[in-house]
Amino acid sequence: xxxxxxxxxxxQGLANLKSESMYLKEGSSVKDVAAEMLRLxxxxxxxxxxxxxxxxxxxAEEDAPLHDGDEVAVLPPVAGG
Amino acid sequence: xxxxxxTRQAIxxxxxxxxxxxxxxxxxxxxxxxxxxxxxxxxxxxxxxxxYRGMAERRMRExxxxxRKKWPVVKIAMVHRYGxxxxxxxxxxxxxxxxxxxxxxxxxxxxxDTIKGTLPMWKKERFKGGSQTWVKGTPIED
Numbered sequence: 001x002x003x004x005x006x007x008x009x010x011x012q013g014l015a016n017l018k019s020e021s022m023y024l025k026e027g028s029s030v031k032d033v034a035a036e037m038l039r040l041x042x043x044x045x046x047x048x049x050x051x052x053x054x055x056x057x058x059x060a061e062e063d064a065p066l067h068d069g070d071e072v073a074v075l076p077p078v079a080g081g
Numbered sequence: 082x083x084x085x086x087x088t089r090q091a092i093x094x095x096x097x098x099x100x101x102x103x104x105x106x107x108x109x110x111x112x113x114x115x116x117x118x119x120x121x122x123x124x125x126x127x128x129x130x131x132x133y134r135g136m137a138e139r140r141m142r143e144x145x146x147x148x149r150k151k152w153p154v155v156k157i158a159m160v161h162r163y164g165x166x167x168x169x170x171x172x173x174x175x176x177x178x179x180x181x182x183x184x185x186x187x188x189x190x191x192x193x194d195t196i197k198g199t200l201p202m203w204k205k206e207r208f209k210g211g212s213q214t215w216v217k218g219t220p221i222e223d
Contacts, residue, residue: 008131013215054201076203078201078220078221080173080196081196081197
């Protein structure tokens with residue numbers, strides 16, 4: 001399956017890109033995106049413990065299952081307001 | 082004007098306040114967040130806000146639903162700006178009208194605190210001399 005991965009703020013700077021398509025095995029979950037992300041962009045290791053993920057605009061835990069076409073976002077600590 | 086929105090345009094707090102006016106309300110509270118010149122002892126020229134727009138707008142509507150569950154809100158408006166802002170400019174405005182003032186104060190406080198912790202937004206401080214850093218932030222809350 002293919003998912004779209006979006007990078008924001010410091011994650012975007014460290015990955016040096018805004019978004020990419022990731023090809024994953026059927027049955028993959030958010031933690032598989034995290035592992036692939038670190039393999040492709042090792043610089044993200046420095047902030048990985050602080051990152052949270054969303055799937056289709058909802059915050060998702062590591063074991064959240066993914067489906068073809070999902071939009072996964074890499075969210076560093078937020079600072080609105 | 083939609084009452085809950087993310088915008089690149091300058092925010093007019095008077096219009097945000099006016100949008101919650103209602104004959105059923107006995108009071109309205111307006112919070113306006115602005116860009117401060119000093120940060121950690123350094124002089125800031127401005128902030129650049131980044132947003133995950135689709136998710137942020139959805140989350141603002143969720144905040145509205147939560148606030149309406151907790152307090153008898155007559156009308157609520159929240160507007161957050163993104164892009165490049167200068168010192169003194171308005172980054173966020175929240176206005177809430179209720180039958181009584183105590184509820185309006187509490188609901189407005191809760192709304193701005195929740196905006197800060199739950200919206201997928203980030204800001205970069207631009208310092209005098211050209212350096213820039215992301216503001217540290219907190220892990221996004223559910």
